[in-house]
Amino acid sequence: MRDIERLLMRYDESHQNKTNVLIHAIAVPSIYFVTLGLLWAIPVPDWIAQFDVTWAHIIAVPVLYYYFLLSGPIGAAMTLLTIACFGGVYLLEAAGISVWQFCLALFVIMWILQFVGHKIEGKKPSFLEDLRFLLVGPAWWWVHWLKRMKIGY
Template identity: 40%
Template sequence: MHATADMRPIDRWFASYSGDHRNAINQRIHVVAVPAILWSVIALLWCIPVPPGGWFKPGIFAALAMVAASAYYVRASRVLGFGMLAVFFAMSVLTWWLHATYGTRTLLTLAIAVFVVAWIAQFVGHKIEGRKPSFLTDLTYLLIGPAWVLAKGLRKLGIAW
């Protein structure tokens, strides 16, 4: 798909992002690594300390980031926006459980490990692709990547977004 003036902004973002992700191996790597990076960022934000006994609970900074990102996604496409809300909810439940079960230190260690390994995988994929990662041209692509992966999944399910 080539970007055209009559396309929605999200479609233009996806067309550009897809141009940097043509190789099937790189696409498969991204389908695994992008959600892993997204989860690891949520988990890292979850680990930011909050004052004891206050209004804020662990995960508040992750929640605020997810609300902000959700607003972006819903404006881009309602279907993608609500899909990303579902993804955020699932990742939050997982992160809450890991935090409650294993504590902040283990969650932090796991999040850092996943973050590093997933980014290494991304750069390996781009080496195979022969193209630089999209976010090096515009940081907005850090938000586009997760929605692009979701859109690929929705397309396979026959759901228009």
């Protein structure tokens, strides 16, 4: 069994309740987005900023590498999600919305929702046992879509 399959099976164990799954379907990609937004908002040194690169770009590279190590299709799907998130951050900036304030508020709301979902589920979040599950959550979200599109992972 591949590592991704083991991780997804373990993650799935604490995500069986339909309400919790629905909450996670909304909260997990939202948290990925706002985490990138918060990283985006942290100022970078001038020598990095001249290349129009943010901490979100820098952190995204090893994160996407990890996803590609787990699975090519999941890596590709997470690359698409990352690009969409960067686009969302650009839209926030273009609209004159404070990226860090918006993302911080949504971050808190989405994490509260996830903990409510786990209270309903009656099981603690997977990441409390293994921090890798913070990255497995978005992969788990994508696997549901990949299966619906009949694409293996």
